[in-house]
Amino acid sequence: MIQVANLIFRYPNQEIDTIKGISFKIEKGEIYGFLGPSGAGKSTTQKILIKLLSEYKGQIQVMGHDLKSYNNSYYNKIGVGFELPNHYAKLTGLENLKLFASFYEVKNVDLMELLHKVGLTDAAHQKTQDYSKGMKMRLNFVRALLHDPEILFFDEPTSGLDPVNAKNIKDIILDLKAKGKTIFLTTHNMHDADELCDRVAFITNGQIMAEGSPKALKLKFGKPLLNVEYQNSGFHLAEFELENLGQNLEFRNILESNKIISMHTREASLDEVFIKTTGEQLTLTD
C-alpha cells in the first residue's frame, strides 16, 4: 500500500538531511508504527506521506502510484488524525464534521454514527470551545474517518484520553484494520504500539534503526526474565534471565534458602528494545 525507498529530505536553509535514506513498506490492512523521539524525523516522514512536503529524494509509491503523481484528490483516499486538537471553536462538533465532510467526495457517511462511536453523541450540538481536551481529541480522531479513507495516519491517537476512551479508540483502530484499512501510527507510547501495531520502525536522527513486529523485536533484542520476590529478614526482589536458569547457582540458592513470595516471567518491553537498538531513551515528554 505504501512503499518508501531511500527517502532523503532536507528542509530549505538547513545544512543536513532530516531524513537520511530510509526505506520501508506497509502492506494493505497493516498497522505500522513509527516510533522515535522528537526531532527524529517521524513528523517529517508523515508530512511527506501526506503531501505537505514534496521536495524529497527517493521513491514513494502509494496505492501503486508515485506519490508525486497525485493531486489534491489524494486526500479523498487518506485520513489524518492530528496530535493536537484543531477545530473551529465557534462551531459545534457536528458542524465541524459537516464542514470538513463537505470537501470530500464520499458524502453518505453518517456523522452522528461517527460521533456515537467516540461517545460524543450528547455533545454533537455543543460548541467545541466548550469541549474538554479528551473530547476534542476524540473529535480529531473521528474527523479522520469521515470520508472512509483507505489509509489513515494517526499521530498519538490516545494522547490526552482517559483509559476507557483510550481503549475505545484502540478498539476502533483494530476494527479499521479488520476492515482492511492501512494505518500509519506515529507515537511515543510503546504500550499502544505494542498493542496495536503489526510492525514498528524505530527512527532516530532520520534513520530507521530497527524494524519488525513487536514480538520479533522483543525476541531479537530483549531477554525474557524471571522476577523472584522472596523473604529473608525482609522482602527482596531478584531478576534472572530465563536462559540456562536451571544452572544459575544464585537462583537455586534463593529457592533453597528463602521463602518465595512470587515468581513471574517477564518479556522484554518495547521500551527496552528501543533503548537497546537506538541508544536513546523514549519518554512521553519527548
Added chain:
Amino acid sequence: MKLLIENVKWDAYLIFKYGIVTIAAIITALYCMSFIFIDTTGLEKVVSVLIFTDPVMYGFLFTSVMVLFEKDAHTHEVIAVTPLPVNYYILSKAIVFTLLALVSGLAIIVSAQPAYFQPLLLILAIVLSASLFVFVGIVGVSFVQNFNQFILIMPLVLGPACLPLLHYFDLVNSWMFYLIPTQACLILFSASVSITEIWQIIYALIYLIIWNFYAYKWAVKSYKKRIIKTDTYE
C-alpha cells in the same frame, strides 16, 4: 468549482459565527444614519472615501482576524489535508468579504443619495478594492502569530495605503501617488459619484486588475510557505 462554493458557504457561516457580520452591520448602520441626516451635496469626495474605507476594513482587517482565529485553532493544518486547494481557500475569503463589502457599500451609497451615481463603477471599485485588501491581509497575517503582532504590522500596510488621500484632497500633488494601488481605488470610488476623466478610470481598472493578480499569487505563496508550511509554493 463545487469545492469553492462549499467553502464560500462555510466561510459565510463562520464570519457570522465570529461576529464579523454583526460588526460590519453596526458600522454600516452608523454610516447610513450619518448620511440620512447630512446633506451630502458637495461632499462626494467624503462619501467616496467613507465607502472606500469599508472594503479596506473588511478586506484587510476582517480577513486577518479570521485567519488569526483559524491559526489559533490550528484548523489550517486540517484544511491542508483535505481536497480543498489552497487557491480556493484564498478565493473563498476574497468572495465572502467582497460580498460583505458590496452589501455594505451599496447600503451606504443608497442612504447618501448622491446626485451623480454610476452603480457599475461602484461595484467594480468595491470588488477590486476589497479583493485586493483580502489578498494583502492574508500576506500580512502570514507573518504574524497573534493579534498583538498584527497590530504592529497594520501601520506598515495602512500607512502607505492612505498616502493617496493627500493627493485626493489636493493637499499634495505628485504623479508618484499613481504608483500606489489605493490611488486607483480612490479614483474608481470617486468616479462612481462624480464625473471623472476616462483615462483615469481606465488606469484605475487596469492597475487594480494587475495588482489583484499579483497580490493573489503572493497570498497563495505566503499561505503555503508561512501558514501551512509546505515546501512548494507555486
